[in-house]
Amino acid sequence: xxxxxxxxxxxxxxxxxxxxxxxxxxxxxxxxxxxxxxxxxxxxxxxxxxxxxxxxxxxxxxxxxxxxxxxxxxxxxxxxxxxxxxxxxxxxxxxxxxxxxxxxxxxxxxxxxxxxxxxxxxxxxxxxxxxxxxxxxxxxxxxxxxxxxxxxxxxxxxxxxxxxxxxxxxxxxxxxxxxxxxxxxxxxxxxxxxxxxxxxxxxxxxxxxxxxxxxxxxxxxxxxxxxxxxxxxxxxxxxxxxxxxxxxxxxxxxxxxxxxxxxxxxxxxxxxxxxxxxxxxxxxxxxxxxxxxxxxxxxxxxxxxxxxxxxxxxxxxxxxxxxxxxxxxxxxxxxxxxxxxxx
Amino acid sequence: xxxxxxxxxxxxxxxxxxxxxxxxxxxxxxxxxxxxxxxxxxxxxxxxxxxxxxxxxxxxxxxxxxxxxxxxxxxxxxxxxxxxxxxxxxxxxxxxxxxxxxxxxxxxxxxxxxxxxxxxxxxxxxxxxxxxxxxxxxxxxxxxxxxxxxxxxxxxxxxxxxxxxxxxxxxxxxxxxxxxxxxxxxxxxxxxxxxxxxxxxxxxxxxxxxxxxxxxxxxxxxxxxxxxxxxxxxxxxxxxxxxxxxxxxxxxxxxxxxxxxxxxxxxxxxxxxxxxxxxxxxxxxxxx
Numbered sequence: 001x002x003x004x005x006x007x008x009x010x011x012x013x014x015x016x017x018x019x020x021x022x023x024x025x026x027x028x029x030x031x032x033x034x035x036x037x038x039x040x041x042x043x044x045x046x047x048x049x050x051x052x053x054x055x056x057x058x059x060x061x062x063x064x065x066x067x068x069x070x071x072x073x074x075x076x077x078x079x080x081x082x083x084x085x086x087x088x089x090x091x092x093x094x095x096x097x098x099x100x101x102x103x104x105x106x107x108x109x110x111x112x113x114x115x116x117x118x119x120x121x122x123x124x125x126x127x128x129x130x131x132x133x134x135x136x137x138x139x140x141x142x143x144x145x146x147x148x149x150x151x152x153x154x155x156x157x158x159x160x161x162x163x164x165x166x167x168x169x170x171x172x173x174x175x176x177x178x179x180x181x182x183x184x185x186x187x188x189x190x191x192x193x194x195x196x197x198x199x200x201x202x203x204x205x206x207x208x209x210x211x212x213x214x215x216x217x218x219x220x221x222x223x224x225x226x227x228x229x230x231x232x233x234x235x236x237x238x239x240x241x242x243x244x245x246x247x248x249x250x251x252x253x254x255x256x257x258x259x260x261x262x263x264x265x266x267x268x269x270x271x272x273x274x275x276x277x278x279x280x281x282x283x284x285x286x287x288x289x290x291x292x293x294x295x296x297x298x299x300x301x302x303x304x305x306x307x308x309x310x311x312x313x314x315x316x317x318x319x320x321x322x323x324x325x326x327x328x329x330x331x332x333x334x335x336x337x338x339x340x341x342x343x
Numbered sequence: 344x345x346x347x348x349x350x351x352x353x354x355x356x357x358x359x360x361x362x363x364x365x366x367x368x369x370x371x372x373x374x375x376x377x378x379x380x381x382x383x384x385x386x387x388x389x390x391x392x393x394x395x396x397x398x399x400x401x402x403x404x405x406x407x408x409x410x411x412x413x414x415x416x417x418x419x420x421x422x423x424x425x426x427x428x429x430x431x432x433x434x435x436x437x438x439x440x441x442x443x444x445x446x447x448x449x450x451x452x453x454x455x456x457x458x459x460x461x462x463x464x465x466x467x468x469x470x471x472x473x474x475x476x477x478x479x480x481x482x483x484x485x486x487x488x489x490x491x492x493x494x495x496x497x498x499x500x501x502x503x504x505x506x507x508x509x510x511x512x513x514x515x516x517x518x519x520x521x522x523x524x525x526x527x528x529x530x531x532x533x534x535x536x537x538x539x540x541x542x543x544x545x546x547x548x549x550x551x552x553x554x555x556x557x558x559x560x561x562x563x564x565x566x567x568x569x570x571x572x573x574x575x576x577x578x579x580x581x582x583x584x585x586x587x588x589x590x591x592x593x594x595x596x597x598x599x600x601x602x603x604x605x606x607x608x609x610x611x612x613x614x615x616x617x618x619x620x621x622x623x624x625x626x627x628x629x630x631x
Contacts, residue, residue, distance in 0.1 A: 038525040039346050045527035046442055052434035053443070053453045056501060059494060060456050060463075063471035069472050121369025129366050141620065142373050147615045149498065149555020151582045152384055153588050155604050159597075160383045203374045211375070234357035259462060266464020267587065268558040293558070300562055316470040323467070327459045 064320055071314025073307055082314060088279040090304075096312035097318065099279050103196065103289040104319070107271060108264040110200025110285070115207045115260055122208070123215035128237050128247075134223060139216065145207035154273030157202045158194075162274055165201075166193030170286055173197070189286030194276040195283040202270050207260035214256030218249040218337055255333030262327040268293035292319045381608070388605020391598040396606075401568050401584055405593045410603055412570045416578035417554065420485055420564060422490025424553050424576065426481025429546045434498045436542075441530060454505070461498040468560025477563060485574030495556060496549035503545025510565040536553045540625035544618050549617025551614040555607045557582035581607055 074082055074095060085096025122142060126135050170191035177187035189195075222245050230240045248255065275300050276288020292315050303309040359563045391548070402408030403590035435453070443450035472491040477483055511534055519529040565577040566587060581603045 005394060010345075042525050042527050045530070049434045049438035049442055052431050056435050056457050056460065056497065059471075059497070060460055062475075063467060066471050066474040067467070070470070107493040118369045118372055119367045122373055124362070124366040125370040129363050138370060142370070144564070144612065144615070145377050147551065147611055148377075148380060149557070149611060151555055151585055152380065152604055152608050155600065156380045157515065158382050158589060159387075160379070202373065204374075208373055210425060236355055238359040238362035239355070243363075262462050263545075268464065268466045269582075272586075273589070280415045286381055290533065293464060296466060297558055297561055301565065306361070311420065313470055313474070316467055317577050320463060320467045323464055324459065324464075330462075331455060331458050 006201065027143055044337035067313055067317040068322060071310055071317045073310035074314035077192060086281050093305060093307050097315055098283055100290045100292045100295045100315060101290040101318070103275065104265055106196055107200045107203055107275070107291055108261060109262040110197060111203035112209055112261055114201060114204030116257055119211035119215055122212040123219055124241055126216045128241060131248060142209050150206065150267060150269040153202055153206055153270035157270060157274040161202065162193035162198060165198050166191045174286065179202045185283045186285050189284035192286065192288065194274050194288050195286050195287045199271050199275040202274055203267055206267060206270060207263050208254055210263055211256050213258040215253055215260060218252040218256070219245055220308050221337065222248050225289040249337060251333045255330045257331065258326050258330035262323050262330060264292060265324050265326060268297050272297045348524045384604050386606050387601040391602035392605060396602050400570055402577060402595065403568070404591065405595060407595055408599070410581060410584060410599060410621055412567065413579040413581045413584040413603065415573060416561055416564065416567070417580040418487060418573060419553040420488040420492055420578060420580060421550060423489025424496050425546060425550055427489065427491035428549060429497030429500050431506050432500025433542060436501045437508060437530060439505045440508035457498045457501045461502060465556055466558040469562045472559065473562040483563060485564050485571060485578035487578065488560050488578055488580065489574065491555060491559035491563045495553050499549040499552060500545045503548065504542050507541025508534060512530040512539045537615035540622060547614060547618045551611050555582055555611050557586055
């Protein structure tokens with residue numbers, strides 16, 4: 001055991017004395033031991049953090065692999081027909097995902113048609129139009145929309161918005177838009193309330209806060225000198241936004257839109273409430289349909305055969321691949337602006 | 344010539360005015376939905392709230408009852424989700440911000456994947472946990488629900504920890520390291536102390552996000568009409584009960600669904616507003 005060491009001992013001792021020398025060497029050993037211990041602790045700490053970071057990668061990879069594995073029976077049995085067939089027969093064990101895929105794409109498309117211009121308008125308002133004192137509160141209020149859980153959108157949709165659509169909006173849509181040649185069939189149908197159009201609108205409201213907050217943030221990164229130069233040349237606010245701000249931030253704006261699209265594609269609960277869970281293909285947006293996520297949520301606990309369950313997991317895999325591609329595009333677009341800024 | 348200039352000038356002014364009007368209208372459009380959703384949820388929920396909500400279990404179809412078992416299940420699984428997700432997230436975020444400066448590609452790919460995970464559909468994570476923790480065990484359980492929620496908390500905490508630590512001034516690291524303090528101590532005792540408000544914000548945002556999460560719980564904790572008592576059994580949770588009861592044809596179940604929706608909404612809104620206020624106050628203090 002090492003003798004206890006006090007600083008006074010070393011300071012008081014003469015360098016020449018043997019006792020002091022041995023004390024110093026003992027001390028040296030203890031410092032070495034301690035340094036070694038600290039190096040060990042540092043290594044353990046470092047490697048645990050490294051493992052946690054690796055876990056993040058692992059989760060995404062394992063999620064994809066596990067769903068591919070879980071859906072292998074469906075892919076092996078139906079092959080390409082799983083994607084192109086619109087047959088969904090739980091009794092006859094024949095499953096094709098075309099109806100949910102179609103529903104997911106169409107409802108997301110409606111959502112984007114609504115959300116993109118509205119989000120742009122909100123970002124314009126929050127960065128250029130509103131007085132400074134109003135920007136914080138309004139921005140927070142819009143972000144609250146993103147905080148509301150999707151189940152709440154679903155309940156509100158089912159009990160308030162669906163009856164409202166059925167009573168006030170859809171009859172008008174059927175009468176007026178349904179009469180237009182070419183696109184008319186999209187808008188013809190009974191005013192049920194639930195259906196593709198309603199689901200698309202609810203989805204649109206849900207993704208507005210995501211897209212508008214990205215747009216607002218990237219609009220704020222435009223150097224003031226650029227905007228002020230344009231103003232000094234006599235540009236109007238609109239011209240500054242359209243000809244200076246938007247070109248400067250184009251890739252990030254597209255990134256924000258894709259981020260919103262990723263949300264819309266994978267949104268589950270709100271859509272499940274208002275889409276109607278009907279496995280039938282119809283030209284009209286007023287008719288009930290289905291989406292990938294809603295099909296999984298509705299039928300997972302009812303899946304009574306292996307091939308049924310496997311088909312649902314295979315649907316999950318398709319959803320994962322599509323959202324992965326969309327979100328990857330979104331991130332690459334957003335990184336472009338970050339690089340431009342030199343961050 | 345002058346007239347032409349006047350025409351173009353007026354036209355530009357008009358376009359500007361229209362754009363501004365549409366911008367204001369778009370903002371009004373967004374706020375309109377927020378107000379409608381909140382008014383409907385809060386007014387229906389207030390009528391449905393009663394002491395029985397907190398003392399009785401979910402009733403059989405058409406019966407009267409409360410949400411006590413669902414509230415308990417939600418509480419336990421959310422706590423489990425944060426207990427697993429937050430430490431892992433803080434560790435991974437610390438690695439990205441502090442320990443990966445020499446491994447640029449690796450660091451950026453982890454950040455990239457984390458960003459994907461942050462926006463990935465939660466239903467996909469639920470399916471993943473189903474194949475990971477439900478199928479091998481053979482039954483649905485509260486543990487599986489907690490793991491699914493942890494996977495949703497994880498990327499939120501990684502992101503906020505990473506961003507907050509990068510804001511800590513280098514002077515602090517250098518001062519501590521120059522005293523010969525090992526890096527793990529510098530991180531735990533100096534950097535975490537400086538970054539605590541930001542990291543806490545991330546954890547609370549993660550909690551807010553999972554407290555209304557429904558889709559992943561459908562495949563992991565499922566539901567339970569009775570008091571589960573342990574996480575080994577299927578557990579009910581408020582969002583899943585809201586989903587089941589709202590889709591049912593019974594009036595008494597609808598009332599309970601509104602009560603659940605009310606509790607979830609108030610909890611999430613209070614949590615996110617309080618978090619924002621807390622972060623704002625701490626940021627102001629740091630700047631002063």
